[in-house]
Amino acid sequence: MTQNAAHPFRTPAVLIVEDDPTFRAMLAAAVAAAGDMRLVGVAADLPEGLRLLDQQAPDVLLVDIGLPSGSGIDLIRYAKQRLPQCESMVVTVFADDQWVVECIAAGATGYLLKGSRDVDIVQQIRLLLEGGSPISPAIARRLLMQMNHKPDGAAPALPTAMTLSEQEQRVLSLCAKGYNYKEIAPLMGLAHSTVETYVKRIYQKLQVHSKTQALHEARKSGLALE
């Protein structure tokens, strides 16, 4: 497999933030046993997670959404700001949760299903590091709905940084129909890596989109102080 582009000569470092002890141990064991990645820290809560994130600068962050002292989304946002090369994965029970979309908007690039087998967990992390973490059809559908949503009729056309191009929409709608990247590439006459690039760009646009939308909503309700 290919190594993380940022660190070609060292095995990727993984940080786990999960409050459930059993599942935390299981994740840690899976990562430790994988061989091609190393575990640099395990945290049970948000403050400890933030500390380890600063200290260890991991390549991969596995984070649960519901932590005792706050939301994992904050950690994802923090990681996105401080460590742009770090890939965040949400650990969740249900893949089509609206939470997952919110995590992607905060900067996550993939998610892990609780209850998956060890081999599947490691496989998902590898896929993420190779740059192609799959989107579930349900999430693709949600993304399509969210991104095609106009703030309101009177608002001016959104800048291209926030709207999906035709190609990107096609990628998403094929994902929503259950096709994986390997199948989408020949269907659209693209290289496999181009499809992955499209997906990354969709994620970035969602981040911009949700920030702008949050600001827009806040302004509408008179909350934004600017």
Add this chain to the structure above:
Amino acid sequence: MATAVENSAVAAAMLALQMRHWRTSLAGGLLVTVAVAWALSAYSAGAIHLWLWALLCGLGYAALGLICLRMERQPELNSEPTLLRWLMVILPASMGVLWSSLPYWLPGHETNLQLLAALLAGVVVIGASSAAASQATLFAWTLPVLAIMPAALAWHADLPVAAASVLLVVLLILRYGIRLQHAMADTIRQRQRAEALYNDLTAQQARLRDLERTQTLDTERRRLLLDMHDGLGSRLVSALAVAERGRAQPGELADELRECINDLRTVIDSLEPANNDLVSLLATLRFRFEQPLQRAGITLVWRVNDLPPLTWVGPPEVLQVMRMVQEIMANILKHASACRVVVTTRQVDEDVELTIIDDGGGFDPGEPSSGRGLRFLQQRADKLRGRLEITSHPGAGTTVRLRLPIHLT
């Protein structure tokens, strides 16, 4: 009973109407009074008397104004038979007396002046009787005029013909006023009835909506319960049995529990809104089957094309379809020893068609051992009013074809 309530509501509305216009009415009355006094005094030697008359009228208007102001500030006073309400009758009656006694304030021999005064008083009475007011107020205004004015004209001014004419005219005015009041009351009553009807209808609609929602929730709840009982419940029980035996194969319990979680995910997926699109549904299932199929060394060929949404499909039907596909996939994983599975969707006329083909070992559909799984699929297909077609031969793979109508006729 209902009419009594209705009548009091109409009376209240009439009073409200009166209250809305009392300022202009009183200002108009005052203006006319001053104008009359001024005009008549220009022709009359007894001018002082006329100004006294005007002063009394003015006091009457002021008193009426004070009462109206009071009632306006405390609307609850309207509903009680208080001194205020009596004053609302007594004061108009005094005004009627003042206006109708106008001939007495003028010299009796000035007949032209008397006629002019009678004419002006008539105009004022017309004005008073066409304003919105209670019937008591109307009578309070007109009855004194009816009684005093003709008498004053006949005996004080010695104008019997004029007296008779005034009597006739005031009677006509009274009749006109009463009719006007009836018309107003009718309009108000009808509007109130329409409003009541509208409120009733709105309330009834809200009740119906509530009922519908409760029923939907109830159906949904029962469906979920039934499903939990048959699906997740029985799986958990069998997982428990595996655990209690204590001699489980490694991974057996984990597999069993994983199945439980999968089952729960299926139920949750079926609750996803706007899920009547078969393609989205298959996509969600594919995502779940990808890894087990990969592990079993089976290549999944995905030929899923856009389909029109099935108009009649709701969460229960979605769950049925999901369970069918799950069953078919589980069979392939368990029994077929296949290398390739092809999943295809297409539209055929007014139906959608889902085909799942594997190149595994196949089976003899006539054999009793294959019966249970097939019966399960057939039952679910029947519930969905779909057509199921399974073709298989030993050694030649299996084709499962499910057809569902786009619209239910």
